[in-house]
Amino acid sequence: xxxxxxxxxxxxxxxxxxxxxxxxxxxxxxxxxxxxxxxxxxxxxxxxxxxxxxxxxxxxxxxxxxxxxxxxxxxxxxxxxxxxxxxxxxxxxxxxxxxxxxxxxxxxxxxxxxxxxxxxxxxxxxxxxxxxxxxxxxxxxxxxxxxxxxxxxxxxxxxxxxxxxxxxxxxxxxxxxxxxxxxxxxx
Numbered sequence: 347x348x349x350x351x352x353x354x355x356x357x358x359x360x361x362x363x364x365x366x367x368x369x370x371x372x373x374x375x376x377x378x379x380x381x382x383x384x385x386x387x388x389x390x391x392x393x394x395x396x397x398x399x400x401x402x403x404x405x406x407x408x409x410x411x412x413x414x415x416x417x418x419x420x421x422x423x424x425x426x427x428x429x430x431x432x433x434x435x436x437x438x439x440x441x442x443x444x445x446x447x448x449x450x451x452x453x454x455x456x457x458x459x460x461x462x463x464x465x466x467x468x469x470x471x472x473x474x475x476x477x478x479x480x481x482x483x484x485x486x487x488x489x490x491x492x493x494x495x496x497x498x499x500x501x502x503x504x505x506x507x508x509x510x511x512x513x514x515x516x517x518x519x520x521x522x523x524x525x526x527x528x529x530x531x532x533x
Contacts, residue, residue, distance in 0.1 A: 348499070349469045350506035351520050352513060355404040358523035359411075359455050363391040365508045366453070370501050371419055375426075375445040377412035377452065385426050385443035388413075400455065404529065409457035410464070414445040415505075420497035423447055423488040448476040448490050449498035451505065463529065465520055468509070470502045 354362065366374060367390050374394070379385040388394045395401060398411035416424045424447040431440035448471055456464035473495040480490045513521035 348472060348502055349467065350509055351465050351467045352509050352523060353463055353517070353520060353526035354455065354466050354509075354523040355463065355529050356401065356525045358512075358525045359400045359403065360391055360395060361512060361523070362453075362455070362505075362509065363394050366415065366505065367391055369508075370415065370417075370504060372415040372417045372451070372501060375414045375416065377414045377445055377454075378429075379443040381431065381440050381442055383443075385445060398455070403455070403457040404463075405458075411455040413453040413455070415451040415453055415501070416445070416447060417449065417451065417497050417501040419494070420449045420501070421447065421493040423492040424450065425487065427486065446487060447493070448487055449493040449495065451498070451502045453505070463526060468502065468505055470498055 366372070374388045376386045376388075386397065388397070394411065394413070398409070400411060403409055403411075418424075424445070427444050427446055429442050429444050431442065451468060451470040453468045454466055456466045458464060473490065473493075476490040476493070480487075484490075509523065510521055512523055514524050514527045515522045
């Protein structure tokens with residue numbers, strides 16, 4: 347199951363990140379850098395918590411921490427790509443960096459909106475989807491076959507199973523982590 351949608355707040359984020367850093371064999375990056383700055387690679391949970399102010403996510407609206415997990419044993423074909431800004435609001439010299447690779451795992455930790463807690467999620471490409479996009483992206487991302495998809499799927503599955511195991515209930519098909527289950531934001 348490459349996709350996992352769940353509700354999490356406060357200490358739930360910390361527990362997920364501790365699992366990522368201590369149990370999964372991967373490097374953790376921002377998905378996109380802030381404008382005109384380098385991409386951040388995180389070494390531990392504390393760095394992510396501080397950078398995104400995750401301890402206060404349940405009090406802030408429309409925040410999210412968009413992370414990319416690079417399973418290093420799956421491939422060396424990971425890229426940090428400079429992306430020039432194209433919006434009308436962006437300054438002419440504005441740019442960002444993006445972490446990318448066929449088999450990277452996305453982990454988005456979301457805050458709240460006016461309507462309540464937003465769901466967080468993890469996801470990764472499948473080999474089949476990557477192969478269908480390879481002709482138009484191989485110059486940027488390299489060859490799909492350079493990734494060990496068993497490793498990608500295994501690490502993504504470990505993350506999703508951890509979230510599933512730690513969740514205390516479900517709302518529809520959405521898993522609910524312990525702190526989110528106690529929160530009035532998830533109602």
